[in-house]
Amino acid sequence: MRLLRYIKSGLAALFAMAMLLSCSSIMEDGGICPESDSVMMSFKMITSAPMTGTRADDFHKEVDSEYREFEDGINVNDFAFFIFVGEGDDAKLVVKNTNIASSTDPTTMITGSPGAYTVTVKMDRETLDTKLGHAIKPGSNDKVNFRFVVFANCKSSNPAGGDYNALTGETYKEVIQQASKWGFAMTNIYTGNDAVTDISSAYGKGNIPMFGTNNFTTTEGALYASRPDERIYLGEIDMLRAVAKIRVIDNIPQADKDVYGYPKIEMVEFIGTQDCLRQLPADAVNYVNGKQVHTPNIYNPKEGGLVIEDAIATAEFKLGTIPNDWSMTPSVGNVTRIGYVPEQVIDNVNGNIKLGYPMFRITVATKGNADGATDWETYDVPMTKYENQPDFKFGDNILRNHIYTLSVNQVNVGVPADITISVREWNESTLNLDYTKNVNVSDPLRWLSGFDENGGNDTDKGTVVIQPWHAGEPVELVGTFGISTPMNAVWTAELIVTEGNQGAFMFEVENPDGTKSREVSVSGTIDGKTLSEIRIVSTNPTPKVSSRAKLVVTVRLADGTYMEAPLCGDHDYKNYTIIQNSL
Numbered sequence: 001m002r003l004l005r006y007i008k009s010g011l012a013a014l015f016a017m018a019m020l021l022s023c024s025s026i027m028e029d030g031g032i033c034p035e036s037d038s039v040m041m042s043f044k045m046i047t048s049a050p051m052t053g054t055r056a057d058d059f060h061k062e063v064d065s066e067y068r069e070f071e072d073g074i075n076v077n078d079f080a081f082f083i084f085v086g087e088g089d090d091a092k093l094v095v096k097n098t099n100i101a102s103s104t105d106p107t108t109m110i111t112g113s114p115g116a117y118t119v120t121v122k123m124d125r126e127t128l129d130t131k132l133g134h135a136i137k138p139g140s141n142d143k144v145n146f147r148f149v150v151f152a153n154c155k156s157s158n159p160a161g162g163d164y165n166a167l168t169g170e171t172y173k174e175v176i177q178q179a180s181k182w183g184f185a186m187t188n189i190y191t192g193n194d195a196v197t198d199i200s201s202a203y204g205k206g207n208i209p210m211f212g213t214n215n216f217t218t219t220e221g222a223l224y225a226s227r228p229d230e231r232i233y234l235g236e237i238d239m240l241r242a243v244a245k246i247r248v249i250d251n252i253p254q255a256d257k258d259v260y261g262y263p264k265i266e267m268v269e270f271i272g273t274q275d276c277l278r279q280l281p282a283d284a285v286n287y288v289n290g291k292q293v294h295t296p297n298i299y300n301p302k303e304g305g306l307v308i309e310d311a312i313a314t315a316e317f318k319l320g321t322i323p324n325d326w327s328m329t330p331s332v333g334n335v336t337r338i339g340y341v342p343e344q345v346i347d348n349v350n351g352n353i354k355l356g357y358p359m360f361r362i363t364v365a366t367k368g369n370a371d372g373a374t375d376w377e378t379y380d381v382p383m384t385k386y387e388n389q390p391d392f393k394f395g396d397n398i399l400r401n402h403i404y405t406l407s408v409n410q411v412n413v414g415v416p417a418d419i420t421i422s423v424r425e426w427n428e429s430t431l432n433l434d435y436t437k438n439v440n441v442s443d444p445l446r447w448l449s450g451f452d453e454n455g456g457n458d459t460d461k462g463t464v465v466i467q468p469w470h471a472g473e474p475v476e477l478v479g480t481f482g483i484s485t486p487m488n489a490v491w492t493a494e495l496i497v498t499e500g501n502q503g504a505f506m507f508e509v510e511n512p513d514g515t516k517s518r519e520v521s522v523s524g525t526i527d528g529k530t531l532s533e534i535r536i537v538s539t540n541p542t543p544k545v546s547s548r549a550k551l552v553v554t555v556r557l558a559d560g561t562y563m564e565a566p567l568c569g570d571h572d573y574k575n576y577t578i579i580q581n582s583l
Contacts, residue, residue: 039123039223039232070340071245073207074152076100080164082175083123084147085131087215089173089285091147092131095123098164120231128223140220141569143442147172147215150237153207154182154279162209162279173285176213182279183299184209184242186315186342208340209242209279214289217484217528218440232440234485238290242277243340244398245426246270247405248319248360250335256410258367263411266365266376268319268337272357274299275315277342281400292425296343296397317341344398346383358383358398364411379417381406387416394423401426439555443482443531444569445576450477450536452581462573466505466538466580474537476508477578481567484528486557491565492523493534493553495578500547501540505578508535526555538580547580 080098084091129135132144149172154162162182169175216234226232250265257264276299281287283295319337347357359382366375383404386392394404403426410418452465467475483491495505506518518539524532538547552575553565566574 036224036227037125039125039128039226070207071241074210075207078153078155078207080151080154080167081121082149082167082172083121084149084172085128085144086147087145089171091145091172093170093172093175094128094131094146095121096167097121098167136220136223138221138224140224141442141444142220143217144220144223145215145217146234148213148234148237149175150210150212150239151179151279152210152239154184154209176280176285179211180278180280180284184277184279186275186277186317209277210239211242211280211284212237212239212289213287214238217442219442222440234440236289236487240281240287240293241401241426242279243342244400245403246319246339246341246360247403248337248362249405249407250337251407251409252411253409260368262368263364263366263377265335265337265362265408267363268339269361269363270317270319270339270341271359271361273315273317274342274344274358277400292401293399296345296399298343298345341398343400346394346396346398360406362406362408362417364408364417366411366413375413377411377413379411379419381419386419389419392419392421394421439483439563439565440485441481441565441567441569442484442528443480445479445481445551445567447477447479450475462568462575463577463579466536466578468581468583469538469541472541474508474539474541477536478533479536480531480533481553481565482531483526483553483555483565485526486555487526487528489526489555489557490523491526491532491553491555492521493551494521495536495549496552497547497549498577500543500545500549500580503539504543504547504580505536505538505549508537536578540580543580543582546582549578551576551578 077099079100081095081100082093082097083095085094086092125136136144151162151164155164162184167175167178169178214237218232218234222232248265248268252263252265278297278299280297281293281295282297284297287293317339319339321335321337341358344358359380362379362381364377364379366377368374383394383398398404403424405422405424407420407422408417409420447464450467452467464477466477469475493507495507497504503520506520507522509517509519509522511517518537522534534551536551540547551567553567554562555565556562564574568574568576
């Protein structure tokens, strides 16, 4: 049903006969979608990033150390997003939402749980038009550039800072510069050196602060046509955690343990660590989505922002174990201990390797005695070097969103423990912008060559006639198109025969070795920048009947479903029909 307009006595009167169900259904029938006062978008936040790495040999298996509630959790009452329109540092603020969980607007909401959250966003059309300097136009392929910025877990993790409403900038650069002053005390998310039995008790104060930003492009026509049931899909944002993760794994072989599980690691402390962190990475204004950081942004109380008295680099944190419901009991099993620390320099003290900071202090229970007492061995393991192992070095810095792992492989009383190390990137959490029906075609299909100019082409009706064979060879019908979202999704083009012989048309593909082959379908990956090219040939040099095939391009989405890409642009038809006339 549609919104109908009636004119009576020269006066315009608007009567809403029913709710508009689908803008695209009107446009497919040749009508123009009625103007709306808003633009609709939505995010799906995929925040799970499980550890999957193991040691090289099957004998020493690492225990999965993921603690999802803390590492991937987003406090829905502590989440803010900013949407800017334009390019570069001066992109202008269009939407600022710092309390989406309390919204009473049914089209603006956040739902979900750790691992998957969905955020629905409504953007005011009038504000967008003002920032653009003109009203967006229906059916227009003019591009509109957006910059999204997302903050999570900043306010609850730092009662003294992280105030989203204090971000009053009107441009992308201004907001980032204001947030770059935020500092966080680790004691706001970490119970520190309390008696820790597992991570759920050690990290009960707040979740890890996170940040993400990315650029997206869509068209004015897609914005104009968006509705609550047809939100715009734009792409993905990788969330960058503000801390590093440290792990110590008890990989002492089970064969070496007695009936009570000795030797086993009893406690791990991280000593000499920085106790404050910065919310944003170094040079955050120029941060590129999905890129790992290689320069630390180390908290310095002299630079302003959060003021913490006696901010030092000699704090001590105790690592905790993850809950044991997935594993053998700690008394006989190989336990993983994990902790979270700010970015900092890995360095020696006065050139003394023994005093290198920060360092792990690993306490190993070597055996139990008849009187109930336990024998202990303590190993101090600086991140710079351990005993006589020259290759034992994590690098120059501890960087956010990285995982630093010590594996304790063997312990013998009176000699250094056999310990190996590794550094790996902490898989990003991903924000997927969700959708209902919009795959965004930024550049409609444009035919470049191979069409018969006198054969009855009618692109307004979605038809193109291929040239007949020439000199014993088929003539390639060449076209290009651009799909800007969803990023990294795979598109597939197929030819569905509606008249004539099956296989009357095929795609011509150039192989890496320079040869050509004919395929029934072709595919490509959407990067949001590159135009995709297709080449179509007829397979019959002397057709006695005309053949027609519909060119259909589908896009496979992250959830495994498919959507059709309307390549005909602002015409009344989604797909082109390829025609080969009979001779």
